[in-house]
Amino acid sequence: MPRKQLNIARSIEYLSILDEHGNLDKDLEPDIPAEKLLELYRAMLLGRRFDERMLDLQRQGRIGTFPPIKGQEAAQLGAVFQLRPRDWMVPAFRETAAEIWRGRSLESVILYYNGFNEGTVISAKQKDMPMAVPVATQILHAVGLGYAAKYRQTNEIVMCFFGDGATSEGDFHEALNCAAVYQTPVVFVCQNNQWAISVPLKKQTHTTTIAEKSLAYNMAGIQVDGNDVLAVFNAVGEAAQRARTGGGPTLVECVTYRIMMHTTADDPSRYRSEEEVKAWEKKDPLPRFAAYLEQKEILDAGSRQKIEAEVLEQIQTAIDAVEKEMPKLGDPRDMFNHLYAELPPYLKNQQKELTRCLENGGEVKNG
Amino acid sequence: MAKMTMVQALNLALRQEMTRDDSVVMLGEDVGPDGGVFRVTDGLFDTFGEQRVIDTPLAESAIIGMAVGMAVYGLKPVCEIQFSGFAYQNFHQLENHAARMRWRTQGRLNVPLVMRAPYGGGVRALEHHSESREAYWAHTPGLKMVIPSGPRNARALLVSAIRDPDPVIFYESKALYRALREEVPEEEETLPIGTSQLVREGGDLTLIAYGAMLQPTLEAAAELQKEGIEAAVVDLLTISPLDDTLIVQSIRQTGRAVVVHEAPRSFGPGAEIIARLMEGAFYYLEAPIERVTGYDVIIPYFSREKFYIPTVGRIIEAARSTLSQ
Numbered sequence: 001m002p003r004k005q006l007n008i009a010r011s012i013e014y015l016s017i018l019d020e021h022g023n024l025d026k027d028l029e030p031d032i033p034a035e036k037l038l039e040l041y042r043a044m045l046l047g048r049r050f051d052e053r054m055l056d057l058q059r060q061g062r063i064g065t066f067p068p069i070k071g072q073e074a075a076q077l078g079a080v081f082q083l084r085p086r087d088w089m090v091p092a093f094r095e096t097a098a099e100i101w102r103g104r105s106l107e108s109v110i111l112y113y114n115g116f117n118e119g120t121v122i123s124a125k126q127k128d129m130p131m132a133v134p135v136a137t138q139i140l141h142a143v144g145l146g147y148a149a150k151y152r153q154t155n156e157i158v159m160c161f162f163g164d165g166a167t168s169e170g171d172f173h174e175a176l177n178c179a180a181v182y183q184t185p186v187v188f189v190c191q192n193n194q195w196a197i198s199v200p201l202k203k204q205t206h207t208t209t210i211a212e213k214s215l216a217y218n219m220a221g222i223q224v225d226g227n228d229v230l231a232v233f234n235a236v237g238e239a240a241q242r243a244r245t246g247g248g249p250t251l252v253e254c255v256t257y258r259i260m261m262h263t264t265a266d267d268p269s270r271y272r273s274e275e276e277v278k279a280w281e282k283k284d285p286l287p288r289f290a291a292y293l294e295q296k297e298i299l300d301a302g303s304r305q306k307i308e309a310e311v312l313e314q315i316q317t318a319i320d321a322v323e324k325e326m327p328k329l330g331d332p333r334d335m336f337n338h339l340y341a342e343l344p345p346y347l348k349n350q351q352k353e354l355t356r357c358l359e360n361g362g363e364v365k366n367g
Numbered sequence: 368m369a370k371m372t373m374v375q376a377l378n379l380a381l382r383q384e385m386t387r388d389d390s391v392v393m394l395g396e397d398v399g400p401d402g403g404v405f406r407v408t409d410g411l412f413d414t415f416g417e418q419r420v421i422d423t424p425l426a427e428s429a430i431i432g433m434a435v436g437m438a439v440y441g442l443k444p445v446c447e448i449q450f451s452g453f454a455y456q457n458f459h460q461l462e463n464h465a466a467r468m469r470w471r472t473q474g475r476l477n478v479p480l481v482m483r484a485p486y487g488g489g490v491r492a493l494e495h496h497s498e499s500r501e502a503y504w505a506h507t508p509g510l511k512m513v514i515p516s517g518p519r520n521a522r523a524l525l526v527s528a529i530r531d532p533d534p535v536i537f538y539e540s541k542a543l544y545r546a547l548r549e550e551v552p553e554e555e556e557t558l559p560i561g562t563s564q565l566v567r568e569g570g571d572l573t574l575i576a577y578g579a580m581l582q583p584t585l586e587a588a589a590e591l592q593k594e595g596i597e598a599a600v601v602d603l604l605t606i607s608p609l610d611d612t613l614i615v616q617s618i619r620q621t622g623r624a625v626v627v628h629e630a631p632r633s634f635g636p637g638a639e640i641i642a643r644l645m646e647g648a649f650y651y652l653e654a655p656i657e658r659v660t661g662y663d664v665i666i667p668y669f670s671r672e673k674f675y676i677p678t679v680g681r682i683i684e685a686a687r688s689t690l691s692q
Contacts, residue, residue: 090436121473129439130471134463140429141464144436144444151392151418151442158436174429181424338474339509341532344561344608 012211015235016225018292020283030234034298038307040081040229041293044073044286046311047097050106051260053315054113058264062323066113067094071227071259074285075191076161077101078232079252082187082240083159088149089128090142090160092135094191098161102128106318107325114322116329117338127156136162136169139188143175146184146249157185157243159236165196167210176251180217185243187236188251191226193258194280198271214251226254227285230292257283332358368550373543376518376551377407377483380525381445383555385415391529392437394421394430395447395483404449405485405544431457431482435464438478443529451486451538452495458503465534466509481528481535486514487579487629488676489542491669496541498666499578499629502636504536505607511535511560512606516581518549520604523558531560540579547582563610565617569597572623572686575614575640577603580627580677587682598686606636614640615647622653625685627677632660654692657685 017028032040051070057063069076076098083089089102096109103126112119120130129145132138142160149156166172167190179186190210194201207213214221220242224231232254239250257280261268268277293299336343336351343351371379385391393408393415399422402409412420423430427448434444448454465478488497505512511533515521521539528535566581567588576584581602588598599617603609618624624644626637637658644656659677666675 117470117473120471122475124475130468130476132464134459137432137459137463140432140460141436141439143429144433144438145440146436147433148437148440148442152440171428171432174424174426175432177424178426178429178433182421338470338472340511340608341469341477346608346611 010215012209012215012221012223014223015231016228017230017234018228018288019225020227020288022288022291022295024292028234030230030237032233034296037293037296037298040077041289041299042307042311043077043097043101044229044289045307046100046314047073047077048286049308049311050100050109050315051096053319054110055260055264057110057319058113063110063113064115065263065265067263068260069094069096071257071280071284072191072193073097074229074289075189075226075232075254075256078229079159079161079187079189079236079254081233082236083157085125086127086154087156088142088145088158090138090145090158091129091131092138092162092166093131093133094163095131095161099128099131102126104128106315107322110319110322111326114326116326117334118329136166136171136175138162139166139175140171140178142186142188143179143182143184146179146186147182150182150184155244157187157240159187159189159240161189161191163196164190164192164194164201164204164210165199166190167213168204176213176217176219176249179249180219183246183248186249187239187243188249189236190251190253191256192253193256195258195262195268195272197262197266198268200272209253211251211253219248220250221253222250223253223255226256227283227288229285229289256285368552370548371518371551372545372548373515373518373521373539374405374407374545376522376549377525377539378409378411379551380522380529381408381411382414384526384529385411385419388443389419390441391443391445392419392421393445393447394423394434396423396425396430396449398422398447403447405541407483407539408447427453427456428460431460431465431480434480435460435468435478438465438480439468439476443479445481445483445529448482448484450492450496451484451500452498454482454484457482461504461510461534461536462507466507469533470509477532478534479532481525481537483525483537483539485541485544486538487540487542488666488672489579491672492541494668497672499661501536501538501606502630502634505636505639509534511608512538513560513604514538514540514578514606515604516578516602517543517547519551519556520558522551523556524560524604526555527557527560530557535560538578542579543582558604561605561608561610563601563603563605563613565599565613566602567598567600569599570621571597572625572690573599573601573614573617573621574625574627574682574686575601575603576627577606578629580629583677583679584627584682586679587686590679590683591686596686596690609639609643611643611647614644618644618648619651622651623689625657625659625682625689627659627682629661629676631663632658633663635660654689657689659685
């Protein structure tokens, strides 16, 4: 038999609606009510200001290590805006803005980054998974949630976040493969922020885009300008609709940039240039969206200042509340809680051992 | 009561639990029409359909990772990993997520999954098919580690494992799958996880074993009896949480003990068992506690595996040694 071409190649669509120069594609502009647009702006600004304040706190030694999100607000919020409360969100570890939109309190974020397990509590109303630190592992959980939602016929969908580095892990590929095989209602949102700690995208993958990886699994895939909140909103909206109507999973690649460090323990000046960061700062999603809203006369200098003041006050109130609450926390015996539904006898003994140690002023006594 | 092999008893447990509760789903490689490589899931696909008896792509991490999501949602996934030697590819999902979800979320979310996996040697299998690495799981806070020793307790423990609100690793001895038959009641029977059983009374020494090692240990006890030595035998059934009450109580009566397991010796379950006995029965001991275990080597290919796995002879020798001191 001769060699021949099998007709399986497909192309990947790229979507941009509002570019960095303020050009708007009116045909693609989503029809979002003014009130909702303002909510979105407020959420993006809150994400930005909270992040900046967290960095200050970390530098002052008032919180521990945390991963800043600056520059990725549009990718997170444009996507999560498409979820209904009854849908599921599965974050990685840099989705603070999305988590807050879903209902996580600023207080819980501060508590978590101060090393208190109490900061990971998810309210009963929120159908969100806790943040996952091991890279790409959470993507499979999204597929399992999606499978269960489909099995129960609840019409819920699942949105899963991860970064470009995650796409090198086996779990990413296993997850996309399984999601496609079972046609689970999952929207995979890759925030391609160009750097996995110090490794740039070109050393992370040999493909031109992350989105094209969807082709190998025969699922829908699209690349969007991740700093264009309208493009993210539209692309993820289409993906969410596809998931809700039985059309299966979608991989959405949001091309964005991590303006700050990987975490506060990282020094990005060792591996990337100032010029690169400056070039991306010009593509900042926040002023771009503000300019759009001003052009639409939804926002003006006065209302911008008002929202800014409200956001800063909300952040300060949360910090004050947590700092007042924290001294009351910290009973070390809590480390035994919630490990099992019921504490087994050997752990009860270990808990008693710690109690004795605490009663003796910290002196360790076994037996 | 019908006499069943362990494979049939496990199948009964799965069938009854899936009938009772539509949250119970099975997933794994070849668990569907093929009925699993050891036929433990035989016929379940025909009864419950492909939505509940899920043939997965060949991806161990995906099996457990998806099960984490399913379990958080409220399903009760029972995962089959074809051989325990392939479970290392999903170790991270159990260690990083299943074992920690309840703790991480302060009790808001839990992961009631079961990972079933055939373990151990003695069936002349290929490399990676004969390991006994229960210590890995038992060392992980948040997991439970169960190893039945016969058809009847396998059925009862699997039912308990499925109903358990925490993640349970359930090791099934390949050597026991079809080696013996026991009467297994058709009606519901459970055994509490975390409880060991005294399976033979005796006042001279205590033999402690579990899983595939229970049979040679019982044979050794029978042989010792011919010499006038009465050996008590304790079947641990659960490695974690380890029930030390019964073994401590027994050693306080006999003063002597031999621990038998197939896993490598160093840092193995025997080390923990002996540490518990030292804490709970030190002043009652009349001789050092002996260990009869696999050696600290990779289990050899099948031509030599019988020299690795503890034998009746090795157990008797250890018992005589501890009795002579």
